[in-house]
Amino acid sequence: MVGDPVTEARRLAPRFAARAGASDRDGGFPVDDFADLRAAGLFGLMVPAALGGAGAGFRTYAETAYELARGNGATALVFNMHASVTGALGAVTPELAEALGLPDEAIAARDGYLRAAAAGSWYAVAMSERGAGSRLSQLSTVYEPVDGGYHLKGSKTFCSGAGHADAYLVAARSVTDQAVVSQFLVPAGDGLTVEPTWDALGMRATGSHDLHVDATVPQGALLGGVEGLALVVAQLMPHWMVASYAAVYVGVAQSAVDAAVAHVRERRLTGLPAVRARIGRADAAVAAARLAVFEAARRVDEAPGDPETNQWVWRAKLLAGTTAAEVAASMLEAAGTSAMRRGHPLERLYRDARAGSLQPATSDVCADWLGVEALGGDPDSDGSAPRW
Ligand SMILES: Cc1cc2nc3c(=O)[nH]c(=O)nc-3n(C[C@H](O)[C@H](O)[C@H](O)COP(=O)(O)OP(=O)(O)OC[C@H]3O[C@@H](n4cnc5c(N)ncnc54)[C@H](O)[C@@H]3O)c2cc1C
Numbered sequence: 039m040v041g042d043p044v045t046e047a048r049r050l051a052p053r054f055a056a057r058a059g060a061s062d063r064d065g066g067f068p069v070d071d072f073a074d075l076r077a078a079g080l081f082g083l084m085v086p087a088a089l090g091g092a093g094a095g096f097r098t099y100a101e102t103a104y105e106l107a108r109g110n111g112a113t114a115l116v117f118n119m120h121a122s123v124t125g126a127l128g129a130v131t132p133e134l135a136e137a138l139g140l141p142d143e144a145i146a147a148r149d150g151y152l153r154a155a156a157a158g159s160w161y162a163v164a165m166s167e168r169g170a171g172s173r174l175s176q177l178s179t180v181y182e183p184v185d186g187g188y189h190l191k192g193s194k195t196f197c198s199g200a201g202h203a204d205a206y207l208v209a210a211r212s213v214t215d216q217a218v219v220s221q222f223l224v225p226a227g228d229g230l231t232v233e234p235t236w237d238a239l240g241m242r243a244t245g246s247h248d249l250h251v252d253a254t255v256p257q258g259a260l261l262g263g264v265e266g267l268a269l270v271v272a273q274l275m276p277h278w279m280v281a282s283y284a285a286v287y288v289g290v291a292q293s294a295v296d297a298a299v300a301h302v303r304e305r306r307l308t309g310l311p312a313v314r315a316r317i318g319r320a321d322a323a324v325a326a327a328r329l330a331v332f333e334a335a336r337r338v339d340e341a342p343g344d345p346e347t348n349q350w351v352w353r354a355k356l357l358a359g360t361t362a363a364e365v366a367a368s369m370l371e372a373a374g375t376s377a378m379r380r381g382h383p384l385e386r387l388y389r390d391a392r393a394g395s396l397q398p399a400t401s402d403v404c405a406d407w408l409g410v411e412a413l414g415g416d417p418d419s420d421g422s423a424p425r426w
Contacts, residue, residue: 043092046078047105054109055293055383061112061243062386065236067202068243071113072160080117082156084125089149090156091128096277096342099125100285100335104328107289108296111390112243114286116162116198122278123161123207123223126271127152127261129342138270144263151223154204161223162203164194164249172398174209174219174268174426179251181220182213187256190222190229193248200247201232207261208251209268219268222259229253240389272426273418277338279426280399281351284331284358287394290387291324291362297383298369305376316372320365327361330354349411356404359394366391 054071061068075081084099085091094102099121107114127148130138135145155161170176179192190210197206205225212218224230233248261267272279298317307313334354337347366388370377377384395401403421410417 041078043080043083043094043098043102044105046080047102050074050078051105051109054106054113058110058112058243059381059383059386061110062390063380065242065245067199067245068110068113068116069202071110072116072202075113075117076158076160079156081120081124081158081160084121084128085152085156086128089128089152091124091152093128095335096125096338097332097335099282100331103282103285104289104292104331107286108293110243111286111290111293111387112241114289115241115283116244118282118286119163119198120155120160120203122163122282124152124155125282126275126278129275130262134274138262138267139264141263143258144260147258147263148261150258151205159204160199162197162199162206164197164200164206164224164251165209166194166196168193168195168248172426174272175217177209177211177219179208179210180213181210181222184254187254188222188260189254190224190251193250195235195248196246197249198244198246200236200245200249201234202245206230206249210251212265218266220265221261221268221271222255223261224251224253224255224259238393240391240393242389269426274343276348277334277342277351280404281331281334281355283394283397284327284334284354287358287362287391288324288328288331290391290394291320291327291358291365294362294366294369294384294387294391295320295324297387298373298377301373301377301382301384305374307372307374313372316368320368323361323365327354327357330357349408352399352404352407352411352417355399356401356408359397359401359404362391362394 082091083094087093103114166172181188181190205223208222208224229252231250235248236246302308302313331354334350337350341347370384370388373384407417410420
């Protein structure tokens, strides 16, 4: 790591902001932002210090992601995928490995992936599928054991950073037992084909294309070294599955407030009470969502997996997603029609912010989880459909 991660992220944000409009317009991947992230050592953010990384906790991740998103939400969102992979891998302590019965060879392979991340490799997530979304229990991608490893076959969608990452976390079900869902780290190259399908309303620069997988990987690519861990990890570390995007969308929301402030100053609209009140309400809403996200992150560091921590994790995702969409819409209205022109920052931020509630856990799913919890049920198993 070159310096303090949050300070580094603050330094990079204006560089990202300067490039954000062009990559949004063309739907091009922000390769220069990723070169900056690599040079700053941020791919090692979640890698334990013993393996060459910054050894950051979830709170530091959340603050870093928030600052990056103030520059470009799309860049921060792709970075979130890498942080989720390295964060979950790095969080496997010797005690947890022992409790889950993980073999030593799997821990050695894990250490290799984390060392590579600290040295500048970055990982994408290929979990979602057309028809199944991110519901792990419904995936159609399958794997089977072959000599020396596994063969994986299937098609993924919404894979942010497809074609640019060094390796992909691929979730798949066992051919022999469809209830067994495992995750593999598949290196870029042979066996992976990117189909450029991502031309979306918002987060256009994430390059979230389809990815077709027909690859054979060595034994060490099975994360954890034991089959069937994917659903266990989702339950054990909901912060990476549910809430890591939250900081990104609060950063996008803050950017919308900043862009509106700049616009109304420039247009000399600051004396209008309705405009001022919109900005005031947005300021308070973003501050509240940020507090909730940072509180959830603090609790993840102090008591990971604790029922109250998990409650904050789901609250944080819900508040961040809805706040981003509402604030960006209100800021556009405060700024007026001239901010709706293509190329205006608020026009992009309005579209980017819209994606927050749609990313799993969607705002509706978060609200359901919290409602079941508040009513005394078991929110992980009493939903109207399986959570994962
Ligand atoms: C910008 C962006 C980047 C992304 N990047 C990645 C990535 O890098 N890797 C990746 O794997 N995926 C990625 N995704 C995909 C995302 O994580 C989801 O998998 C995807 O959005 C879900 O797909 P879906 O359209 O089938 O919707 P679903 O999640 O299936 O939702 C459809 C509807 O069903 C509801 N619903 C879903 N589940 C439940 C439930 N359990 N109970 C009740 N209601 C439910 C939802 O609220 C919604 O109304 C990205 C998505 C976006 C928007």
